[in-house]
Amino acid sequence: DTGVSQNPRHKITKRGQNVTFRCDPISEHNRLYWYRQTLGQGPEFLTYFQNEAQLEKSRLLSDRFSAERPKGSFSTLEIQRTEQGDSAMYLCASSLATVRSGNTIYFGEGSWLTVV
């Protein structure tokens, strides 16, 4: 399978605990995105990387959230001191952003987080 891979697919954690999600993008893609989606809403942008550089972070991304893409390949999203409001599906996506092809993004299956 050469699509975007995310794990774990589901995570239940107690409030205050830290969680980490991993994303492996499509190998030839240069961009990697993290989005968050709650029930009845569209995906909300969190942050994105071009290769290993984190180019943009949403104001939604509090200090408790940190994302890394150390070698420009896989990425991790860590949430520290989780709160119930963090419960959502965390979607990773990747794209080959070029002027010619545009910026179509391809999502992984998502990581569901439930904070109890």
Added chain:
Amino acid sequence: GQQVMQIPQYQHVQEGEDFTTYCNSSTTLSNIQWYKQRPGGHPVFLIQLVKSGEVKKQKRLTFQFGEAKKNSSLHITATQTTDVGTYFCAGPDRGSTLGRLYFGRGTQLTVWP
């Protein structure tokens, strides 16, 4: 800031009826993309429109991009139960071709057999 609005939020149709969802942006878009998310699934890319007034078809699905590049629509002819899901439009950041995508809230389609 950039906003992409979609209407309606929900649509319930009987199998065989047509369905349309509309997307409006507060700013001119360089392109617009459509995604479908099945219940319990993740968004899957359907199509990208780039040119003003562009119309593209995929079998029973017809996508349009407005002349002013600020609105778009998706029309499904003769819906089937396999069309069930939420349809999202998404546009890039203001004035950008390759910027991050802003997603609408989506239109959730239910098809009764």
